[in-house]
Amino acid sequence: MTQGSGERAETYCVLDADEREYLVGVVGAGPGFDTILEIVAGEEFREFLPPMHLAGLVGLPADDPRRRGALLSGVPVYPDCRALFAAHPTINLVVELRSGVSRREILDAMPPGASLIDNTASFFLCALSNAVSVGAHCRMRLDHQKLLLEAIVDEVQEDIALLSAAGTVVDLNRNIVHRLGQPKELLVGQPCSVLRSGPDDPPFCDPDDPACPFRLALSTGKKAERLHTAVSADGKLRYYRTYTYPIADASGKIGHVVVFRRDITDRTVGEISARQAERIETMGRLSSYLAHELRNPMFAASGFARRLANMESLPEAARERAGIVVAELTRMEALLKQFLEFARPVGQAVPGRADADADANRAVLAAVEAVRPEAEAKGIGFALALVPGVAAVAFEPALLKQCVVNLLRNAMDAMAHGGVVRVSSGRDADRVRVRVADSGRGLTHDNLENMFSPFYKADHCEYGLGLAMVKKVVDDFGGAVEAAGEPGGGCAITLHLPPALAGGGADAATLPGGTP
Structure with missing residues (x-):
């Protein structure tokens, strides 16, 4: 950029100048004209450039359809540079786009303190426009992907948390927020211990536990998992499985760990019930076999023992010992009866039968x-x-x-x-x-x-x-x-x-x- 008004040219970067608003005049409608208009008037450039306002134009033909566009609404068009600068003496930035006017002529007519960007330098503004457009497109896609990922993660009914290598909460899904009843903003940045709802709730990470999946994922760089059991507030046993997935940066260093915790109580209880049913079925078959094999000899032994206990010809000590045998055989008979009851098949109640229902x-x-x-x-x-x-x-x-x-x-x-x-x-x-x-x-x-x-x-x-x-x-x-x-x-x-x-x-x- 060059300072005009007949003084010695001095170059500097506009962005190094004091933060202020720039009143812009455009001379010529050559290549890059549309881009310059978007840069001056477009909101997407505000985070990269200081505020700018288009004061007027020189060299735009009267029949050019762009005059009726939204970007030029209310912007005056002048016949030459001197008319532009006379109408707007506070212009402090001039952009020249192959106007047919010499650079010296523009510099001589420019207001004091104004800067000039010629058609060669305007190439960099066009490059900035392209970069901003690409960046906006990438940002839009990233925002879309972020919203999609957040929606998916939040809809998962299990606990999902992103922890730093130090064990602090970086992010978490809606399921954890609802379970804890605290705003997400209060949980992010806190130690992972805040994600526990109580002392019986399995921890998301425990740096003091060598078998902690979080610690294993950090030390090995591989997925880790663990089964936890906990007694809930209503006294029921619950089962949880925790999975941890390490996340490495470009250098290969693990900086974060994703912790995924699932309540598998229903599935585990079903598996346990199936195993118990299998054991009970096996026990039933064994009980039936033993009961039938032992029943006859036990009843025979019990009958002989009762006879001996009632024989008055036997000494008192012998009758007492026979009485002990009778008592023990009676206890065994009761156990045998229990075995038979356990082995007996049980069917569904039959509607309509007098004894089918119970109070x-x-x-x-x-x-x-x-x-x-x-x-x-x-x-x-x-x-x-x-x-x-x-x-x-x-x-x-x-x-x-x-x-x-x-x-x-x-x-x-x-x-x-x-x-x-x-x-x-x-x-x-x-x-x-x-x-x-x-x-x-x-x-x-x-x-x-x-x-x-x-x-x-x-x-x-x-x-x-x-x-x-x-x-x-x-x-x-x-x-x-x-x-x-x-x-x-x-x-x-x-x-x-x-x-x-x-x-x-x-x-x-x-x-x-x-x-x-």
Whole structure:
């Protein structure tokens, strides 16, 4: 750029000048004219150039259609440079585009302090225009891709977070924001520990844990994953799988890690239930085989032992020993009966049959009365909360009573020092609910996962066949069994039972919306 008004030429860069608005005059309509108009009037150039305003033009033919364009609306056209500069003495930037006017003539007529960009230098402005256009196009595409990616990530119902190598939150999806109930702006920039909703929530990263997937991804540069278990606020066991993916920069250095955490509880519970069902089926076949093989010799041995115990000709010590044999064989017979009950196939209730449906409240009351003497001997009481008129269930009454008895005995076994067993009934959505809760020993993750497996043993507890039998029977009747820890210790087991179909039994009229 050259300073005019007859003084010695002095070059400098406009962008080095003080920030000010430039009043522009254009002389000539040669190549680059349209681009210069866009640069002066276009908003997309404001972040690259100082503010500019087009004062007037010289050399644009009267019949040129561009005169009627939006960029030239209200812009006057003058016959020569002197007329332009006379009308606008405050012009401080002149652009010459092959006007046929000599450079000296323009310099002599320019207002003092004005700068000139000739047709050669205007090439760089055109190049800037092209660069800005390309940049705007790239930015538009990037914005589109960003919006698309954000929409996809936000619609994923799992937790997704982008963490820096230092373990701070760089970005996160909407699922985490909703779960935590905090604005995204408050979470970004914080340590990754803020993404945990509570102490039982698996961490997104734990720099102190060598097996942490975040740490493994940073150290190995490879994908890592891990299965977590946690007990939710309602005491139910939940399963999570965390995946981490390292992100390297152009130099190969890992600067970020994407953490993807999925709640796989439903899938895992289904897999565990399938394994338990397989074990129960195997146990049932084995029980049936053993029961039939042992039944006859055991009954024979029991009969001989009873005879010996009643023979007065035998010494007293011999009769006492025979009595011990009788007692032990009786206990074995009871266990054998339990095996046979466990192995016995259970079918669905048949609508229309007199004994096809069961009254859940009646089954609970009968079960409580059956175990009450045993409970009183252990200093255990019962607190009942039964909803009157709860729907009849499609269940064999005797089997439902036995299932509740097994739950009550399991609760009593967990309360070595006495206490109260809470029993309730009700309805959740389309299922009838029977719930038995104790205040005994607390449950571990392993207990919650395996307590319905036959003869499962853990520290200070043994579940035998009782709970396995309950699950087998309830599953066979189309229901479900759910276990959860209780606040402050203890366990609650809930039976979710299918209601009886209208017309399927004597109590069908108690169904909501049923016809008496």
